Amino acid sequence: MPPDPAAVPAAPVLTLVDGRVREVSVPALVPRVDRGSLADLPYDNARQEPDAVVFSRKDAAGQWQDVTAARFAADVHAVAKGLVAHGLGPGDRLALMARTTYEWTLLDFAAWAAGLVTVPVHPTSSAFQTRWILQDSGAVACVVEDADQARTVSAERRQLPGLAHLWVIDAGAVEQLRRAGARVPDEAVTARRGLLTPGALATLVYTSGTTGRPKGCALTHANFFAEVDNAVRLLHPVFAPEGGEPPSTLLFLPLSHVFGRMVAVGCVRARVRVGHAPSVEGEALLDDLAAFRPTFLLAIPYVMEKVHDRARAAAERAGRGAAFDRAARAARRFGATDAPSLSARAARALYDPLVYRRIRAALGGRVRYVICGGSPLGVRLAEFFRGAGVEVFEGYGLTETTAASTVTPPLAPRTGTVGLPLPGTGVRIAADGEVWLRGPHVFAGYWDARRGTAVPYTDDGWFPTGDLGDLDGDGYLTITGRKKDLLVTSAGKNVAPAPLEDRLRAHPLVAQCMVVGDDRPYVCALVVLDHEGLAHWRRMRRKDHLALWELARDRELLAVVQKAVDDANRLVSRAESIRAFRVLTTEFSEASGHLTPSLKLRRRAVLRDFAREIEELYEDGGRYAE
Structure with missing residues (x-):
């Protein structure tokens, strides 16, 4: 589809030191949000386009049922009233511990509508990890998915005197909250939403802790707006209808991580249909992909590697391993350049019905784009999928930067890099090779449990990531490793x-x-x-x-x-x-x-x-x- 002129970022601004690019920035594509919060998004969608399908969720029979913007807003409002009814006040922390489900996203937005701060907990966290996050964040309530998680939390309740409520999704938590809020006036939630500003704390997302105890990253509503608004505008082909087909995605990465959470918020913001799948493993995900048939996916390299390797193994079992390898080489040759030769185009056309179509079928059959992050995908896999008809947009970012700080620009991909700065972002390479980041999506600071607030991380706005990297002559970033590693x-x-x-x-x-x-x-x-x-x-x-x-x-x-x-x-x-x-x-x-x-x-x-x-x-x- 032709590019949206409004989605084309300005040229990167480069700073050279001794003939090398040491700093690059790209102007924002959208103005900063100066009022309201993420809590308003479901209500705005319901008012502007009530019949738009914003979610699909599985029913008891395993069939996907659509959820309109009006229905989602009503669900959010009812659950928010339930949280108010249970005495949770503005700024209180609500922990969410569950796999990737509709209820997770519903509770996230309901908590915001009630003026709360959400605290994700990974569903497989140990009792110690869970207790640490609940203690450090000062959570007054926790929602878990199942009985096992409830036991994990319950075993630590003596050391969590501030935890007043524990709800279990599988035991009807959403309906319990809905019933509890039935007598709460609508105006109570409206008033809570009205108190929120873009600078208010939205969530505490705890880092995974590769070296020590996890730290709570304080992300504001403004951080999410800056991230998703610029990303949605930049990645216009992903989030916009194409050929009359509305965009959709199946989320299967944990919503406890900022990468999946950011895309979930971006889809609600852009009114993109979202489904939830609770696992990245096994046949269940393949079945969900086949039934849901998304147009784009959010993935980590592990998932893309599995898709490639399974296709290669299937071909070898059928005695066509050598043919697959030839097709893979042809795909990489095609995907390595924006102007493939006539022979490269002919080879791609030859192998498309034999190999590449099966690759796309494994992703549901309609996937055109994949947003990939978490770690480098690698040049060979990126070229392979591009040649197979799936454009991969790689990104780089951290929890502290509300996910992506750089991303592959759709009109100028450069395989092997993690792209240019997200519009509104600056990237600097320090003297020791460390990557520094700056922009409105960079967090407010690390949570200080003693003060009950975030402590700013720096005075000059630059956040040192701990990653090592290089900028090429056009400002594209390549990550070369971790400074501590x-x-x-x-x-x-x-x-x-x-x-x-x-x-x-x-x-x-x-x-x-x-x-x-x-x-x-x-x-x-x-x-x-x-x-x-x-x-x-x-x-x-x-x-x-x-x-x-x-x-x-x-x-x-x-x-x-x-x-x-x-x-x-x-x-x-x-x-x-x-x-x-x-x-x-x-x-x-x-x-x-x-x-x-x-x-x-x-x-x-x-x-x-x-x-x-x-x-x-x-x-x-x-x-x-x-």
């Missing part, structure tokens, strides 16, 4: 592990990996095999009889991993390359304590728990594991 070998060589790990994880047999080498003579890697990829490999090689510990020493499998390591090593110099690796027989997972809920490595925990395996790698003298 930077390895320094005993020879003094600085090594950023993220690029090596990202490339290794792109292999179908590799689920997770961690590069080590701090104060060591060379770099090594711990490798965790992917369950689905390994099962497929075993079937194809007729090695189902081998136990996992035997496979970890199988020469044929190690040779495959060796090739993946060799491929990753092409990214770096010899001094930075992986000299040895160890295939582990246990996995990195959230349950084991080695991954955060957002699937980021807890490096200290891995170093501690696999200290013996790491020592053995260096005792072997740099030979590859056998």
